[in-house]
Amino acid sequence: MIHMIVAINSTRTIGHHDTMPFHNPEDLAHFKAKTLNHVCVMGRVTYESIPVKLSNRMIWVLTSQLDYEPKHDNVIVFNDESQLLDAVLSYQSDIFICGGLQIYRLFFPYVSVLWLSHIADEFDGDVKLDRFEDHMTLVNSVQYNTFMCEEYHR
Numbered sequence: 001m002i003h004m005i006v007a008i009n010s011t012r013t014i015g016h017h018d019t020m021p022f023h024n025p026e027d028l029a030h031f032k033a034k035t036l037n038h039v040c041v042m043g044r045v046t047y048e049s050i051p052v053k054l055s056n057r058m059i060w061v062l063t064s065q066l067d068y069e070p071k072h073d074n075v076i077v078f079n080d081e082s083q084l085l086d087a088v089l090s091y092q093s094d095i096f097i098c099g100g101l102q103i104y105r106l107f108f109p110y111v112s113v114l115w116l117s118h119i120a121d122e123f124d125g126d127v128k129l130d131r132f133e134d135h136m137t138l139v140n141s142v143q144y145n146t147f148m149c150e151e152y153h154r
């Protein structure tokens with residue numbers, strides 16, 4: 001099943017200057033719990049914005065740079081969007097679309113489950129999420145101490 005996982009704030013900001021605009025350890029723990037032992041698909045900008053190795057996960061990174069050398073040994077580089085799409089669609093287990101916006105837009109038509117975290121923060125950044133959830137059905141909502149997570153199904 002293809003999942004999409006993303007955190008937004010009250011302005012629907014997801015990024016600013018190629019980094020995460022907010023720091024919420026509880027949501028990061030939620031991201032880890034959801035994605036652990038699964039494949040994470042991300043754009044090169046998002047991959048480079050993550051300061052640590054995402055261990056116990058395989059990372060599939062999309063870039064147009066043919067000579068791109070990832071920093072970690074758990075990364076597979078894709079240069080061709082259709083090859084990555086074929087790999088995602090034929091993958092036989094849960095797989096997570098982890099952003100950023102370019103990658104969310106590319107894969108949203110194939111996503112079955114959306115995990116949307118709402119962070120209590122008002123910063124107005126330069127990358128804002130499309131209203132993907134308007135095309136899905138809300139099936140669950142969990143209030144954590146510092147954020148709220150909605151689960152949508154197509």
Ligand SMILES: NC(=O)c1ccc[n+]([C@@H]2O[C@H](COP(=O)([O-])OP(=O)(O)OC[C@H]3O[C@@H](n4cnc5c(N)ncnc54)[C@H](OP(=O)(O)O)[C@@H]3O)[C@@H](O)[C@H]2O)c1
Pocket residue numbers: 005006007008013014015016017018019020021042043044045046047049062063064065079080081098099100101102103104127
């Ligand atoms: N809040 C959240 O949950 C969350 C999650 C993830 C990311 N983010 C934030 O989102 C922002 C990044 O989003 P973004 O949309 O700017 O970047 P992105 O989707 O992470 O990566 C974009 C890059 O992917 C590659 N790419 C995209 N389409 C391609 C194609 N068809 N063929 C080959 N390569 C392709 C290109 O890499 P090259 O330039 O190397 O060719 C492109 O520059 C950051 O601020 C990040 O922190 C937030």
